[in-house]
Amino acid sequence: xxxxxxxxxxxxxxxxxxxNKTVHAVSNVxxxxxxGETLGLVGExxxxxxxxxxxxxxxxxxxxxxxxxRGRSLTAMSDREFAAVRRRFQMIFQDPYASLNPRMTxxxxxxxxxxxxxxxxxxxxxxxxxxxxxxxxxxPGDFLYRYPHQFSGGQRQRIGIARAxxxxxxxxxxxxPVSALDVSVRNQILNLLSDLRKTRGLTYLFISHDxxxxxxxxxxxxxxxxxxxxxxxxxxxxxxxxxHPYTSFLLRAVPKADPKRxxxxxxxxxxxxxxxxxxxxxxxxxxRCPYAGKICAQEEPPLRTWGERxxxxxxxxxx
Amino acid sequence: xxxxxxxxxxxxxxxxxDEQLPEPDGFRTVLRxxxxxxxxxxxxxxxxxLFVLAAVLAPVLTPYTEKDMDLRHRLSPPSPEHLFGTDEGxxxxxxxxxxxxxxxxxxxxxxxxxxxxLGAALGIVSGYAGGKTDAVIMRLADLMLAFPSMxxxxxxxxxxxxxxxxxFLTLSLVNWAGVARVVxxxxxxxxxxxxxxxxxxxxxxxxxxxxxxxxxxxxxTMLVLFTLNIPASILTESSLSFLGLGIQxxxxxxxxxxxxxxxxxxxxxxxxxxxxxAIMAIVLAFNFLGDGLAxxxxxxxxxx
Numbered sequence: 001x002x003x004x005x006x007x008x009x010x011x012x013x014x015x016x017x018x019x020n021k022t023v024h025a026v027s028n029v030x031x032x033x034x035x036g037e038t039l040g041l042v043g044e045x046x047x048x049x050x051x052x053x054x055x056x057x058x059x060x061x062x063x064x065x066x067x068x069x070r071g072r073s074l075t076a077m078s079d080r081e082f083a084a085v086r087r088r089f090q091m092i093f094q095d096p097y098a099s100l101n102p103r104m105t106x107x108x109x110x111x112x113x114x115x116x117x118x119x120x121x122x123x124x125x126x127x128x129x130x131x132x133x134x135x136x137x138x139x140p141g142d143f144l145y146r147y148p149h150q151f152s153g154g155q156r157q158r159i160g161i162a163r164a165x166x167x168x169x170x171x172x173x174x175x176x177p178v179s180a181l182d183v184s185v186r187n188q189i190l191n192l193l194s195d196l197r198k199t200r201g202l203t204y205l206f207i208s209h210d211x212x213x214x215x216x217x218x219x220x221x222x223x224x225x226x227x228x229x230x231x232x233x234x235x236x237x238x239x240x241x242x243x244h245p246y247t248s249f250l251l252r253a254v255p256k257a258d259p260k261r262x263x264x265x266x267x268x269x270x271x272x273x274x275x276x277x278x279x280x281x282x283x284x285x286x287x288r289c290p291y292a293g294k295i296c297a298q299e300e301p302p303l304r305t306w307g308e309r310x311x312x313x314x315x316x317x318x319x
Numbered sequence: 320x321x322x323x324x325x326x327x328x329x330x331x332x333x334x335x336x337d338e339q340l341p342e343p344d345g346f347r348t349v350l351r352x353x354x355x356x357x358x359x360x361x362x363x364x365x366x367x368x369l370f371v372l373a374a375v376l377a378p379v380l381t382p383y384t385e386k387d388m389d390l391r392h393r394l395s396p397p398s399p400e401h402l403f404g405t406d407e408g409x410x411x412x413x414x415x416x417x418x419x420x421x422x423x424x425x426x427x428x429x430x431x432x433x434x435x436x437l438g439a440a441l442g443i444v445s446g447y448a449g450g451k452t453d454a455v456i457m458r459l460a461d462l463m464l465a466f467p468s469m470x471x472x473x474x475x476x477x478x479x480x481x482x483x484x485x486x487f488l489t490l491s492l493v494n495w496a497g498v499a500r501v502v503x504x505x506x507x508x509x510x511x512x513x514x515x516x517x518x519x520x521x522x523x524x525x526x527x528x529x530x531x532x533x534x535x536x537x538x539x540t541m542l543v544l545f546t547l548n549i550p551a552s553i554l555t556e557s558s559l560s561f562l563g564l565g566i567q568x569x570x571x572x573x574x575x576x577x578x579x580x581x582x583x584x585x586x587x588x589x590x591x592x593x594x595x596x597a598i599m600a601i602v603l604a605f606n607f608l609g610d611g612l613a614x615x616x617x618x619x620x621x622x623x
Contacts, residue, residue: 025340086522099513103535112531163517230610 004068005203006056006171011065013114018141023276027227028065033171038197038204039236040218042211042250044273045083048227049207053173056205057089058082062198069171083247087117094176096156100148106159107144110134114168133162137192154185158192165196173205178213190217211254215239220308224283227276233309241318243311283314293302293316331555360611363604370601373426377417385418386411394587404589406580410569412593419571419594422483426572427601428554430490431548438498439541443529444504445499456499463496472555473476476564486565490552498544505537538611546609550602573598 008031027047033039033056041049054060056067058074067074069085077085090113093099100109110130112120120126129139139151149157157177164172174193178186191255194217196202208214214221215235222232223244230292231244242248249269256262271288274280280287288294294315301312375381389409397404403412445456463471472489479485509515510533518528557574559565566572568579573594580590 014325057520059516083522089520091515091520093517095513099517101514101532101536102533108531110525112518115525116521116523160517163521167521 002267003034005035005070006205007068008052008056011052011055011067011100013048013060014063014308015057017277021277023280024227025276026055026062027279028222028239029227029229031056031222031229033203033205034199034220035170036197036203037219038206038217039196039260040221041205041207041224042209042214042221043188043224045209046273046276047224048276049209049224051173052224053175053205053207054091054190057091057173057174059091065240085241086168087167090164090167090172092157092160092172092174092177095154095180096160097148097180099160100156100163102148104143105147106130106134106139109148110162110166111157113163117167129166130162133166134159136196137162150164152185153181157181157185157189160195161192162191165200165202169202171203172207175207176209177206179208179210185249186213193217193266211251223250226273226279228312229310230285230313231311232307233307237309243309243316243318244313245291245315246283246285246318248317270272285310291317326490345622357605357611360614363611366600367605367608370420370597370604374420375418377414377421378588380512381411381414381417383411383414385415385571387411387414388569389563392588394583396587397589403593404587406587406590407583408569411564412589415571415576416540416573416593416597419573419576422566422571423553423556423573423598424601425483426486427549427553427605428492429485430494430552431545433487433491434494434548435498435541435545438495438544439502439534439537441495442499443506443533443537444501446503446531447510447525447529453503457503458495460499463493464500468493469555469558472559472563475557481564481567483566486559489559490555493553494548498541498548501540501544502537505540506533508532509536516546537559538616539596542609542613546605549605550598552604567612582613 008029009032011029012024013026015025017023022140029052031039031041031052039159041053043049051060051234055062057067058067061168062075066076069088072085074082084261092235104112107130110133111126114126114129116305119130127144129142133142134144138160139155139158143151151159157180161177171195177193178189183188193204197204204217206214206219207218217236220233221235221238222229223238223246224230225246231238231242233243238247239251242251253268261273269288274284274287282298283289283292286292289296295314299314301314303310303312304316344446354463378384387410389405392401392405392409393407395401395405395409401411401413403416406412406415441456441460445453472493475489475492476485479488497607510528515528515532518532521533553574556565556572557578560567560575561578566575568575574593577591578586580592582595583590
């Protein structure tokens with residue numbers, strides 16, 4: 001029995017793409033979250049991060065594979081059984097403009113999970129709990145009956161966070177929670193998320209394409225490429241010695257302020273991501289990988305594990 | 320005694336654990352906001368109220384009844400005795416206008432309201448449920464829309480026979496399909512938004528998502544359709560009456576008066592013009608009021 005709080009096993013999601021084609025959004029991915037940690041999920045846009053995140057909390061049904069929460073299979077549960085554990089999961093969205101109903105007041109937005117899960121009895125108690133939550137995320141209580149459009153992006157994201165923590169969940173999937181925000185507010189929101197994790201014992205699956213953000217907040221990181229996880233391990237180890245060529249290119253592509261330390265353009269990755277409708281055989285990265293050998297185009301690389309790290313590559317670096 | 324401060328205390332900051340909790344905007348605040356922001360809407364509301372009052376008080380306001388014929392004074396132009404003149408039967412036009420407004424206002428508002436509510440309910444369910452439910456409701460709507468609405472109204476009226484209730488029923492049946500279609504497409508847009516996904520992840524029941532998330536976001540569209548359906552209903556009724564299927568003379572309705580007045584358009588234009596002006600006034604009033612309501616209900620335009 002694994003020690004994971006939430007674990008996805010061999011998750012696959014395919015979407016029909018018209019005709020006989022299918023989009024292979026996520027292929028045979030396994031992922032585990034330890035209780036109380038923040039697991040960063042990085043990758044280019046369109047690599048299946050959000051799809052994977054949604055499957056982990058049963059917001060999306062996987063084509064195949066299973067998800068376990070405290071050893072119980074979420075995917076095998078009936079809707080009624082899942083309703084009993086649904087309270088444990090929540091999600092924070094990327095766009096704080098689209099994720100709040102423009103016709104609901106802050107009170108009704110935050111009260112919705114409280115009312116759905118019958119956490120408070122009576123209107124007064126609900127209002128008090130809402131005020132408490134607003135206080136916890138730093139939104140002044142006198143904005144109780146304001147509408148979302150009257151707030152800035154950062155404030156709205158705070159309201160979204162208050163809604164997410166209202167039902168006291170255990171796992172929150174954060175789907176790019178700061179990428180739509182100004183840089184100046186970004187850190188405040190990240191710090192708020194870290195604080196809430198400590199005080200409320202939350203576990204985050206933190207999805208982002210922004211490496212500096214992921215490094216800042218995550219204990220462990222999973223790097224995804226085209227529906228597959230290519231590497232995972234503790235954040236600092238991955239940053240100091242990336243084992244998968246894709247990870248190393250990703251880290252090298254981060255813009256640097258100091259011109260002397262800038263990466264030589266020849267050391268950056270060129271070309272486009274292959275289409276998820278027709279992913280390449282063997283290692284999905286081989287079409288762009290400068291280290292690729294013959295075997296990479298033929299055989300899918302097995303997962304190699306050492307210590308806390310896992311890498312899916314025939315020729316891992318730094319080993 | 321200390322005099323009350325002239326300006327409202329808005330600066331109070333609420334904290335959890337406070338004895339007094341913030342209060343939501345009451346109905347009065349919303350009304351006051353409507354009055355403050357949109358003078359046109361207030362005037363429109365007053366006009367509608369005036370028409371309604373006139374309809375209710377019709378017998379008190381005029382010495383004649385709508386059926387009194389006076390063949391010696393046929394087609395007489397406006398005069399102190401007959402403010403709006405008389406029609407081809409020598410009946411007082413002002414009196415007929417007042418009594419006719421009872422029928423016309425009801426025919427304008429009731430079927431539009433019924434078809435808006437019915438259409439919105441079916442449209443939201445159809446868009447939200449999808450699959451077979453959607454297919455059944457939409458094919459039904461297609462069926463209604465496939466017939467020319469006038470023909471459909473005639474067939475229903477002919478089968479059911481005349482009378483106010485049957486006119487209500489007919490006009491509601493003719494109009495719901497258009498509303499349902501528009502509301503369904505709105506629903507399809509709304510259920511793809513992230514706030515609906517958030518509600519689903521939270522576990523909010525389907526019926527609540529429809530009532531709290533989809534419906535409030537459909538209301539502006541519904542109001543527009545409602546105000547557009549009012550004149551359409553009044554005019555459809557007049558055509559039905561003209562064909563002998565609606566209100567029959569000597570009873571009065573505005574649509575009927577416009578239609579019978581047409582043959583005297585050159586010799587006695589007031590016969591048609593006066594009820595036409597009334598229809599126009601009431602339609603404009605409902606349109607402006609609808610616009611104003613949509614503004615006030617739209618949180619984007621509030622408090623800015």
